[in-house]
Amino acid sequence: MNENYSYDGTLEGMFTVFYLLLKNKNIPKDIKPLNGSNIFVDNYIFIQTKDSRSSYLYNYLRNHLDSKIFKKVIISFLSEKNNKELFIYKYILLNLKTQNQADRYIKKEYVDFINSSYRSITSEAHKLTGLIRFKLLKDGFYYASIHPKNDVILLLYPHFSKRFNTFRWMIHDMNRSKILIFNGESSQIHFVKEFDRRTLESYYDSEELYFQQLWKEYHKNMEIKERKNKKVQQHFMPLRYWQDLIEDINS
Template sequence: MANIRPLRRPAAAPAARGGAPRRPAPVLNAPARDYTYDGTFEGLLTVLFTIYDSKAAPNSIQPEAAVQGGLFAAPAPTETNEALAARVWEGLLNTMDPEARTRLYHVFLSEDADREMLIFRYVDLALRSNQDIAENYANADVRRVQRLAQMMFREKHRMEAFVRFEKTQDELYHATIEPDMDVLPLIAAHFTKRYADQRWLIYDRRRHYGLYYDLTRTDVVQFEAGANRKTTDISATVLDEREPLFRLLWQSYFDHVNIPERKNLKLHRRHMPLRYWKYLSEKQPREQRFVPIDNKRPPGEANLRLEKE
């Protein structure tokens, strides 16, 4: 069984504010705190609101599931408030353009160990600067945000290129992935548009959730705790009986377009890193060698081959 909920994304960026003077950022002069939140992006935005509302800078910001409190300080839990989160997300456009704001969401999805404090420092720098900080690469936090956003873009692009589906008996196309970063929210639109005429499920084995498209909309799917999370492949008993043929044909196509004389493994691994090969049908061991059917050859060619043999 699986729990399904609608896929949620940050709200669309409203038009940038025009010329209105910006209020100065509050001075964070209250005693610093260790904040905790529920691990969602909305929860982190609520923490940002709480920081400036209480004027208490963070010593740390940690998901509740991974709290590492100090020796003498008790963490301050922050309950997620979607209305406040939306207010913060919209308010960020007062200090940065939509592209820079999107980078912060990508930093969150990167799962970098310092992502919460990095996002806070970036936002705080933007609030206290009179100029756009997006290209202030003299600042280490700006460089780090840009670097993580670039890494996220590459991971998203590769997942869109390297995901391979298997068809089940009930006409569901299934794929299992294990990316370094949480890319599912970013690739949902691509697969929804590209495969709009078929039901599909992309499951992230590392994060234990997936995307399910039912021909009308794409939802987030979370399996119950008792589900088997160790296997990367669905059982062969539920695959469409033609699936092995589809894999063989794909492997044969790959073999036939390959040019051995132009092999460049170093370049090949740069464009298709080794860690992605487990998703690719063309990189799996060949179960049988592909042999062209003689009666599909041009007239006389089959007989000529037999004479040579």
């Protein structure tokens, strides 16, 4: 039967749904993460996450899908677009049916979604590795805020855990209210319900404030006002990134 399904919004939850669908050879009408907009929708069947089922499917797909295809499946889950779950499921089915040849069917909407999402997400994560500005806090941690379009915070960990492996740092995804914290040995994700950005400056180390001011003055003095072009700036760096920079681009 074609039904509507919901889950807890995690990758493990989505794979639990996929496990049941594949087992019953079923193609659903829709799959949605459980949130405030659909929590009381009666025609959605909620599937409880089971680690045993999600782990089984994860290992099954890793063994039966091409490594690049499997990576696309995992990365596409980080997209914020609607219908991603159904598109990912159909993409998996087509790859299993065609022995990893789904990308040849470029006119199919879900194949285009997977490939465009993969490019968008990996591109954004790569850009952020060069754009993130860490700021030293009084407790010795380095803090950086980001406002990404996609949920890329975990993709940033491999880069910064290698480059700054002797430092303690945290990356705060302001759009999703979660922080990736690295203590020099291991990492954790924490969700922050309330955060007042206006009070953040009070936590900065005095030396951090001094160097921030130096950088702002340097940026201001190096600017050629006659050649300032905000449209070009926005083309190379979307507005959502500006608020996380130390320098004031709007001035």
